[in-house]
Amino acid sequence: MKYIVCEKPGEFLLKEKDAPIRKENEALLQINKVGICGTDLHAYSGNQAFFTYPRILGHELASEVLEIGENPQGIKAGDKVVVMPYVSCGKCIACRNSKTNCCTNITVLGVHGDGGMQEQITVPTNILLPANNLSNDEMAIVEPLAIGAHAVRRADIKKGEFVVVIGCGPIGIGIMKLAQIAGAKVIALDLNEDRLQYAKDKIGVDYTVNVSKDPVEQITEITNGDMATAVFDASGHKGALETGPNYMSHGGRFILVGLSKGELTYNHPVVHSKEMTLMCSRNATTEDFEHVISVLDQFPTDSFITHNVPFTEMIENFDSWLNPETGVIKATVNFN
Numbered sequence: 551m552k553y554i555v556c557e558k559p560g561e562f563l564l565k566e567k568d569a570p571i572r573k574e575n576e577a578l579l580q581i582n583k584v585g586i587c588g589t590d591l592h593a594y595s596g597n598q599a600f601f602t603y604p605r606i607l608g609h610e611l612a613s614e615v616l617e618i619g620e621n622p623q624g625i626k627a628g629d630k631v632v633v634m635p636y637v638s639c640g641k642c643i644a645c646r647n648s649k650t651n652c653c654t655n656i657t658v659l660g661v662h663g664d665g666g667m668q669e670q671i672t673v674p675t676n677i678l679l680p681a682n683n684l685s686n687d688e689m690a691i692v693e694p695l696a697i698g699a700h701a702v703r704r705a706d707i708k709k710g711e712f713v714v715v716i717g718c719g720p721i722g723i724g725i726m727k728l729a730q731i732a733g734a735k736v737i738a739l740d741l742n743e744d745r746l747q748y749a750k751d752k753i754g755v756d757y758t759v760n761v762s763k764d765p766v767e768q769i770t771e772i773t774n775g776d777m778a779t780a781v782f783d784a785s786g787h788k789g790a791l792e793t794g795p796n797y798m799s800h801g802g803r804f805i806l807v808g809l810s811k812g813e814l815t816y817n818h819p820v821v822h823s824k825e826m827t828l829m830c831s832r833n834a835t836t837e838d839f840e841h842v843i844s845v846l847d848q849f850p851t852d853s854f855i856t857h858n859v860p861f862t863e864m865i866e867n868f869d870s871w872l873n874p875e876t877g878v879i880k881a882t883v884n885f886n
Contacts, residue, residue: 553668554864557604559596562865570672577675578617579631581666584861585610585690586881588719588786589661591872597811601661608665608883609635609658612689621675631678632692632843633666635659636833651700651833658833667861669885679839687851690882691720695842695849696834698724698784701807702732703838704831705780709733714769714778714797716761718745720880721807722784723854726753731845734780737772739765739797742874752850761790769797783808795821803827857881 551569554562572578590607592598611633618625625631638645638653645653659665659673681689698721707713713729715722718740726736726749737757738749746758759768769777777799783791786808792815794804804826821828856879859867864883871881 551669552861553606554861555604555606555667556594559594559603562594562868564862564865569670572617572672574619575675576672577615577621577625577631577678578670578672579611579613579633580616580670580886581608581611581613581668582884582886583612583686583690584608584666584883584885585694586868586871586883587694588721593661594868595872598661605660606664606667607660608667609633609660610690610693611635611659611666612684612686613666613671615678616670618675621678623675623678623680625675625678625680630681630684630689632681632684632689632839633659633673634677634679634696634834634836634839635665635693637663637674637677648835651835656833667864667883679836679843681843684843684846685851686884687855687882688846691849691851691854691880692839692842692846693834694720694880695724695728695846696838697721697807697831698728699838699841700834701725701782701805701831702728703841704829705782705803705805707732707734707780710735711780712737712773712776712778712799714739714781714794716740716781716783716790716794716797717785717787717808718742718749719784720854722782723749723753723879724849725782725784725807726755727849728842728845729780729782730754731848737769737778744877745874745879748853748879752853766796773799778802780805786810788812788814792816795824795826798824798826800824803829806830853879855880855882859883861885 637657638650639655642654713734736755
């Protein structure tokens with residue numbers, strides 16, 4: 551079977567190998583479509599944390615079951631399934647407290663272990679969710695939306711509160727829509743006017759703010775001086791991560807969803823005076839995936855996926871997806 555491997559930063563190769571053989575408590579899957587994530591872009595660029603090479607990327611998967619044994623979900627051969635790509639140990643302190651998303655021994659497909667950029671893959675049956683009612687496009691975006699769902703749930707968003715989301719990339723857009731569904735009034739922040747316009751037109755956010763135009767003043771005006779009770783960073787940009795508290799109300803929450811490799815610095819008197827709650831949000835749980843699947847009909851999948859190519863053309867197109875000028879929001883690769 552064919553697969554694509556990132557040999558080292560800046561280099562993909564299309565190769566062939568034997569198809570995998572399913573073990574007990576595993577399923578053999580046919581990969582139909584793979585979504586391209588910021589993690590994949592960062593890995594290719596050489597600036598992804600928790601990463602080693604060579605690596606088969608891909609953890610946003612639309613797949614079909616080829617072989618499977620008895621399982622609690624009742625999944626059978628021929629079923630379409632969403633893959634929750636976080637393999638947890640089930641024994642550590644996080645797992646024992648139902649926080650499998652931050653398991654101390656976690657293996658994420660396409661990051662710590664090989665992912666789905668291949669025609670077939672074997673995975674544990676307990677990370678599969680039935681998805682016969684979803685299209686391949688919808689299945690391929692469940693995982694990034696689940697990242698947003700976990701962040702929104704972790705922040706305990708309430709109806710009517712002002713929420714700022716920094717970054718109109720795929721994760722940020724997901725947070726915006728899911729925060730809206732939770733009843734929040736959403737303020738989208740970005741430098742890219744096209745992305746801001748997308749958030750306004752397709753996601754329906756209440757307000758957009760270009761961060762090059764005094765965002766603190768604009769958010770002060772929008773919130774009548776209160777600022778946002780919850781601020782999400784979905785950019786992973788050091789500058790954004792350090793200035794996020796500026797948009798937050800006293801008694802507010804700052805939720806770090808984007809990942810930066812470096813150190814962050816905050817002015818302690820400023821964040822202390824606000825009694826800021828600083829929280830990180832990592833990966834997602836089964837509950838988050840199930841929530842996304844239940845509300846996916848409210849999400850503009852067709853406009854969200856802006857680029858799509860067959861896997862034989864991925865390597866030649868990948869560099870262009872790093873360039874915001876191409877207008878990419880979510881790129882996907884068809885394997886079948």
